[in-house]
Amino acid sequence: MKKINNHILTGSVSLSIILFSALLLILFMTAGKPSWPDEIVVHDPHAYATPAGAKTAAAFFTLKNGTQMDDKLISASSTIADITEIHENLVDPDDGKMMMRKVPALDVPAGKATKLDPKGYHIMFVNLKEPLVETELFKLTLNFEKAGLKEVDVVIAPIGGAKKSHKSHKDDDGHDHGAH
Ligand SMILES: [Cu+2]
Secondary structure, three states: OHHHHHHHHHHHHHHHHHHHHHHHHHHHHHOOOOOOOOOEEEEEEEEEOOOOOOOEEEEEEEEEEOOOOOEEEEEEEOOOEEEEEEEEEEEOOOOOOEEEEEOOOEEEOOOOEEEEOOOOEEEEEEEEOOOOOOOOEEEEEEEEOOOEEEEEEEEEEOOHHHHHHHHHOEOOOOOEOOOO
């Protein structure tokens, strides 16, 4: 009788170990992999309303590349301005002031989130045809080297949003966008 009990006990312990190991294996295999769709998602595309007479504006978003392939944003287009370009904000090494320059492409690595925010990259609109008005939307077409064209609706946030993010280092959604 005692022998049988031991045997049953050993069996159930073995089964537990196997189940536990399988669970660990599943956890290990899924750890670190973002549960993103197998495509590039343009998250939270937004711009800020412009004062009357303003000639330029910028759009920001996060690119979530859920594919297995590194990609590149190679151009952007819109009908709201004469020129739509990919820009980078950076500190001028000569005078320490913020400056911006046009970049030919923006890397969008596989499995990573690439942020366009006031600290770094943005989509620049030059020679605006009309001011950007709060709560309205405009179409922006992004051209990726591999994923091709993606059209998104850019939400126009209140005009104060950009200023506030520069002064307090925070924007309306509470994310830290750093100083300018
Ligand atoms: Cu710019």
